[in-house]
């Protein structure tokens with residue numbers, strides 16, 4: 305027979321001790337920085353609440369908690385930094401608990417000979433990065449949420465950093481890991497440089513959204529860091545489309561900048577505005593890293609192509625400004641200041657990140673920019689930027705702010721925008737409607753369109769790894 309909330313809480317207190325089981329209303333309502341963030345500013349709360357937050361301190365405790373939840377049909381939302389979007393941490397009903405592993409914050413080993421760092425899942429990325437930089441090394445992983453995110457969540461969301469064109473996304477950085485399966489079994493993927501022993505099992509955990517297993521330990525690559533040799537360059541392009549062409553040319557010619565960014569005017573003016581752009585113009589900028597000779601050579605190739613493609617060189621100041629302020633948004637995430645901003649302006653700002661081949665992305669940008677203002681009449685800001693580029697394509701972050709009609713309706717209004725963008729993306733053969741934030745519960749209804757007939761494999765994976773469906777119910781596949 306299904307246990308009541310009170311029975312579950314009593315059992316957990318018995319297993320872990322009173323102080324580890326948090327039921328205080330304010331803590332439970334705010335365990336998820338993204339969930340209902342606008343509505344909460346107005347005192348409205350629209351989602352079911354988990355029964356409690358359970359704080360765990362070791363792999364053994366994670367295993368003990370999962371065994372209990374699996375045997376008793378209690379849902380589990382794994383949490384580390386709580387910086388995710390897309391309702392990843394949001395409960396779909398009240399039959400679940402949050403397991404918070406942010407207390408697992410030991411940096412276990414830094415192996416400078418083999419260029420790897422091993423951490424517990426609750427290590428803040430910023431803590432690892434600061435430790436490494438002090439020794440002349442870097443993780444190379446620098447999402448905008450670097451001051452907030454932790455190692456387990458970074459793996460579980462398939463995160464990507466701002467310097468990804470040089471260092472790669474987390475999928476390129478992850479060497480191996482330890483994870484706990486829903487039945488409590490602890491599995492380990494060893495840190496080999498490469499293997500061809502069947503499918504790559506790391507990918508069961510990369511982007512698992514906490515819906516397949518609980519990641520408890522992570523080993524990532526580290527790199528030598530040469531900040532003093534970083535090359536910077538900024539260019540004004542006549543249009544966003546011409547900027548895209550220039551980025552394509554630079555990447556496919558074989559240059560490997562660390563940052564490749566291209567902003568249209570509305571996005572740049574809203575987020576930075578550190579140089580003047582005329583109507584229709586775009587701001588494109590790059591950094592190149594590595595040992596000085598490499599960074600300079602890459603920089604000189606970028607500069608030649610950017611100018612050949614009509615770029616007007618505007619120096620390094622605006623790039624330096626971006627480097628300095630690129631993570632400022634984190635300072636207000638989850639704070640009263642952010643809520644006060646909502647109450648004052650009654651607008652909501654968000655982003656939707658997608659990707660496509662170099663040719664399809666041109667069409668997507670054009671179609672989305674035409675469609676949104678036609679369909680959504682309460683947009684107050686709307687634009688986009690490129691921030692991660694590949695040999696075969698790139699991404700666009702569409703950024704938008706809209707006037708909110710009522711706190712209760714804002715989530716629905718936000719969904720309309722996401723759906724319109726993603727609809728345009730998924731019409732194109734190489735379009736992906738989620739570049740790095742994860743599907744979460746916000747875009748899950750698009751999973752069939754995103755994956756086509758291979759979505760069946762994700763359903764089978766969920767069935768196989770989590771037969772009782774306890775892990776992050778409603779993520780990756782709909783809750784049964």
Ligand SMILES: Cc1cc2nc3c(=O)[nH]c(=O)nc-3n(C[C@H](O)[C@H](O)[C@H](O)COP(=O)(O)OP(=O)(O)OC[C@H]3O[C@@H](n4cnc5c(N)ncnc54)[C@H](O)[C@@H]3O)c2cc1C
Pocket residue numbers: 381382383384385386387388389392393405425446447448449452453454455456457458459460461462463464465466513514515517518519520633634637740741776779
């Ligand atoms: C201002 C801001 C900027 C951002 N910029 C970027 C960016 O540049 N690039 C980017 O990729 N993302 C970005 N994000 C999104 C977010 O920071 C990332 O998704 C990050 O990886 C989440 O890590 P976290 O530790 O906060 O995870 P959480 O928010 O705690 O959890 C995220 C997901 O992972 C699961 N999870 C957490 N820990 C574990 C675990 N130990 N085992 C299994 N599952 C787990 C959770 O259940 C949830 O589904 C940004 C967010 C903010 C607020």
